[in-house]
Amino acid sequence: MRLQREALTPQMREYDRFFDPADLNYQPYLMYFHHPHFTSPTINTDRHGFRFSVGPDGQRASAAAIEGPGPVRVITGGSSALGIGATDDRHTLASLLWSRYAPSHPWLNFSGRCYNSTQEVLLFTLYRHLLPEIDEVVLFSGLNDLTVGRLPEWQQGDHGAFFFCGEYFEAMDELKERNRKHSKVFGKRAERSTRSRVATFDDVRHDIGQVIDSAAELTLRHLDTWRRVAGPAARISYVLQPMFLWTGKTWSPEEKLLFEEIDRISKLGTWDELYGDISTPEVAREFAEAIRVGCEKRDVRFYDLNPVVADAVTGDDWIYVDRAHYTDRGHDVVAGLLAATLGLS
Helix, strand or coil, X not given: CCCHHHHHCCCHHHHHHHCCHHHCEEECCCEEECCCCCCCCCXXXXXXXXXXXXXXXXXXXXXXXXXXXXXXXXXXXXXXXXXXXXXXXXXXXXXXXXXXXXXXXXXXXXXXXXXXXXXXXXXXXXXXXXXXXXEEEEEEECHHHHHHCCCCHHHCCCCCCCCXXXXXXXXXXXHHHHHHCCCEECCEECCXXXXXXXXXXXXXXCCHHHXXXXXXXXXXXXXXXXXXXXXXXXXXXXXXXXXXXXXXXXXXXXXXXXXHHHHXXXXXXXXXXXXXXXXXXXXXXXXXXHHHHHHHHCCCEEEEHHHHHHHHCCCCCCCECCCCCECHHHHHHHHHHHHHHHCCC
16 A cells, blocks of 8 residues: 555655665764765755755755855755755755745755754854855754754763764774774773663653753854854854644644654654654743743844744645655745744845
8 A cells, every 4th residue: 555655745755765874975073964966856965965955047056056256145954954845956945045035145055964953063164165255044953952862861972962873882882892802901801891882762861851951052052153153244043943743733634644654654653752752832932942042142043933833824734744844835834934034035
């Protein structure tokens, strides 16, 4: 029997191919990034792996392919900002802002799938040299930082946990073990650590207040870096991304079919089992307030787009392909509201 995901959102097959774990593009410093020169009817990247955005006359631009001296505008974040769910490059937030809602300057997509705030700012720092003057930076983010903020304490380190860090720690432990076989300490073999690197649901942080505080602290720390690296002329805005459960939206018939199917076929568990404790509107409001207060101290504008989207749509509007990513209609709604809320033109 054909899955609803294949019938309703066939473009998601290209995103599966784009981020196939068996062919992940591991990168120094960043851990991983998108494949360079990825080509498909749905998503395309430049020589560094940045997704192309499309302008009002069909012109394309990316971090590695910019025409003219600038200024340019940048949108960054995780997979929602990247445009997972869009049927093609024209329907991402960056493209819709450039082509329709805020076309004064080109918009570049600086987002990374599964990135947290550390990786977002590191990606920008590493590739800032490719860009001319920057007029506007929009950080469209939040969900990933709360998600990885729940990972076990021993995975957090100085800069927070990240997606696939379990694989990283396992690989590093294997490297240490190989080295132990060839090293001695004062004439005897070094002892092997007995601490397990295999995380379980019991290891997950269950104190959601701690998760919110930790995610907010890291995000605000990285906003300080954004302010320095983007340049004094750039206006910076942090936007808490709209997520289905954070908005309190009633699901459309299509969303109901897709969400129930995703929960049914997931090998890890349902969304509620995995992320239910950070998916309530109350958690979103608490996180938003922590970020808002910090942004005021840093001359960074802050907006929570969840209540804005909630007021603009109804249960009949199909705007999500899953609980975090948007349909073409969803991208259009969010892009329009983003431009209006931020006063972009």
